[in-house]
Amino acid sequence: MYDPEEKPDGTRCGFFDNMVNLVGRDPSTGYARRALDNVGVQYGLKAFNDGLISAEQFVELNERVGGFDTDANLVPQRSSASIEALGILYRTGRVTSGGGSLGSIPIVDTRRFQDPSGNIHDRVRTFVMDARLRATHGSAANRVILTNPPASLDAVSLVDRWLDAIDADRNDGASTETIARNRPAELDSACWSLNGERHADDPSGAASGYCGTQHAPSGDPRIAAGAPITGDILQCQLKAVEIGDYSRPLGPELLKRLRATFPEGVCDYSKPGVGQEALGGAWLRY
Secondary structure, eight states: OOOTTTOTTSOOOSHHHHTHHHHOBOTTTOSBOOOOOOTTOOTTHHHHHTTSSOHHHHHHHHHHOOEEOTTSOEESSOOOOOHHHHHHHHHTTSSOOSOTTTTSSOEEEEEOOOGGGTOSSOTHHHHHHHHHHHHHHSOOTTEEEEESOOTTOOHHHHHHHHHHHHHHOOOOSOHHHHHHHTSOTTOOSEEEOTTOOEEEOOTTOOSOHHHHHHTOOOOOHHHHTTOOTTOOOSSOOEEOOOGGGOSSOOOHHHHHHHHHHOTTOEEOTTSOOTTOOOOOOSSOOO
8 A cells, every 4th residue: 555645746556657658647637647437337237137145245246446646546435537648548549449440451369368367368358359450441451369279380481471471462452351261271260178189160249159168258256337348438437326227126226326426427338439439540659
C-alpha cells in the first residue's frame, strides 16, 4: 500500500501511474490520468442470470467490489476514468481496434494455454481479437490461431512463405481474401495436446471439438457482466436499472439495494464506450 504522507511526490505502484507516459497527468491535480473505469459494471451478471449465484450474492458482490484511489489503494468507491485518457488510448491504438493495417497483413496468434494457472495472458484474448477484426473488416480470414505449438513448427519460415505468395498474387479480391488464399496449408488454426498431437481449431472460438473443450477460454469479468466479446469498451454509457433486464427475479428490497449501488445507472453495452473514437492512423510514431 502506498502512503502519500510518507512520500507525497513518489511514484505509485498502481495501474494509473503505470500508464502515465501514455495518458499524461491531470493538470489540475498533477496525478496520472485514470484509464480504468468500472462505474456501472454489473459483476456476476451472467452467473446470476444462469443461476450460478443467488440474487443476494449478485447484489452484495456489486455493493462491495469498489475500486482504486489515486494512491492505488482499494476503496469502496468505484474507479472513474478520465475522458482525456480514454480518447488517447483509442486514438493511438493502445486499444487494438482491429483497424489500421491489421486487415491487410497476415496475423499469427501463438499462445500457450495457461488459463488454469491464472496467467494474465488467457485464451479469451485470442477470440477478443478475432471479434475486433470481424467487427472492423467483416472477416478475420487473414489470421490463424496456434495454441501450444511444438518447437518443431517453424512459424517464421511459414509466414515468410505466406508473404512471398501474397506478393506474387495478381488475382482480384479484397486484401483479407488475398491473404487467406495464399496461406500455407501447414499454417492453419490448430492446437496441440501434451503428447504433441495436432488438432484443428475453430478460430471463431466455438466450444466444441478437442481445442474448444480442452483449451476452453476461462472468460473475462467484463464479458460476463454483459460487455461484447470485442472487449473494447473501457467506460460504458449508462442506463437505468430495469427489472426486465434480469432473467431471474430480484425482490423489491434487493432491487432497491441494486439501484442504490448504481445511482447513475448500469452499463448499456448497446452503445459505444465513452470517449471511444476511431484509430488516428496506422504506423503512428510517438
